[in-house]
Amino acid sequence: MTRPLALAVALAAAGLSATSAFAQVPLDPATPNFLMWSPELQSRGYRTIEDIFQVNTIERGETVRPLVMAERQIDPTFEHAGKSWTVDSYMEAFNVSGVLVLKDGQILLERYGMGRQPADRWTSFSVAKSLTSTLVGAAIQDGKIAGLNAPVTDYIPELKGSGYDGVTVRQLLMMSSGVKWNEDYTDPKSDVATAGATPAEPGMNAMVSYMRKLPRENPPGAVFNYNTGETDLAGVLVANATGQSLSAYASEKIWKPYGMERDAIWMLDPSGLERAGCCISMTLRDYGRVGQFMLEGGMAGGKAVVPEGWVAQATSAQIDNGDAGYGYFWWMNRDGAYQASGIFGQSITTYRDDGLVIVINSAWPQATGRDLSLARSALLTAIHAAAK
Structure with a gap:
């Protein structure tokens, strides 16, 4: 399965309850299902997740890395x-809140829509997966994980x-553990539908409790x-x-x-742990800085955050x-780019040979779709060509 929908799509497609796997718990129980928000609620809610759901804060430091024009x-x-399309007409037609293009760390294009301002954050959906894999690399670099x-x-x-x-850790990041798992969003008995509704063993993380009961289907690393x-x-x-959290x-x-x-x-x-596969909110320029951090080989403050060769x-x-292949929670594109991707139109697309990072934040009317x-x-291809 390529570019599969994330869990919340399963809820929408299968009509599953909020107790299904990985469902979010809103601060106000009257909040509509996260995946079924109206366009108005998307526009407001994607910018203000902390007002709607329980969150932790990723604190910034005292200095800001400049992004110059x-x-x-x-x-x-x-x-x-x-x-015929322009960037503006694309943004209006596809409910895009932000487009940022960095070339060699400098801004070639920065555009906002849907009332979003430069200081406004926007939720990532599954773009967070790619950041989680980077934190695995950081823990290896720190000697906290053996390798x-x-x-x-x-x-x-x-x-x-x-x-x-x-x-192994590598096989987990490649989604090739070999453990049997059904991610059929239309099947109410699939793992993705039932994991969150299954009571956890006392004192154990709910997902660990569920997944340790699953059988082996394939050799690790094979599929x-x-x-x-x-x-x-x-x-x-x-x-x-x-x-640490x-x-x-x-x-x-x-x-x-x-x-x-x-x-x-x-x-x-619901247990108070960060959703490692979903929903980090950050500014458009900070999305760009995440892409630039990876493009620069995972260096921050003059130090290697991840092991040598990790980013590659x-x-x-x-x-x-x-399709074009899968890395460590990163997707490969057929045009040679690599991408962090999230439903409803979130992406960080990087052309490493061109020093190019393209960020798009959106509120698509549905989680995903071929059109x-x-x-x-088509927009990414046009930007890539214009940036050369």
Whole structure:
């Protein structure tokens, strides 16, 4: 399965209750299902997640890394679906709140829509997965995790004796554990639908409790199987290994030393842990700084945050996913870019050979769709060509 919908889409597509796997718990129980928000609620709510859900804060530091305007600005036009498009017409048609283009760390294009201002944050949906994998790399660099070949059970001991015996950290990040997992969003009995509704064993994280009961289906590392639950396991692994929350660790390793301009917000699950696979809110320019941090090899404050070679591995195809390949919670595009991707139109797309980072934040009318993806691809292609 390529570019699968995230969990919340499962709720919408299958009509599942808020007790389904990974469902969020709003501060106000009257809040509509996160995946079924009206356009007005999307426009407001994607900017103010902290007013709607329980969150932790990723604190910024005392200094901000500047992003200066390049001498050359771009404003490409392109043809798509029999029409001529500008950046502005694309943004209006597809409910885009922000487009940012960085070339060699300088701004070639910065545009806002939907009433969003530069200081406004916007939720990431599954773009967060890619940041979680980077925190795994940071924990390896810090010696908190022994390496990519370390057994997952060394850091989540409750998984010993389960289908995760013999599964490595690398295989978890490739979504190739071999553990049987059904991510069929239309099946009310699938794992993605039932995990969150299953009572946890006393004193145990709910997702760990559920997933340690799943059987082995394939040898570890052999088959890509998109598994939303394993992104949460990666978060549990980092938190256990470092003894810190994901928010505190992200602040220490990236937000403060790299110079993010504003605190970020990370949504929590019902147990109070960060949703490792979803929902970090940050400014448009801070999304760009995340992309630039990766483009620069994971360096922050003059120090290597991740091991040498980590970024190249994480953002290149490590396993066949039936498309252009999958890295460590990063997608490969057919045009050579790598991408962090989230539903409703969130993406950080990076062309490493061109020093180019393109950020798009949106509130698409549906979580995903072929027409939506093709239109975004046409915009990305036009921006890529204009930036050369």
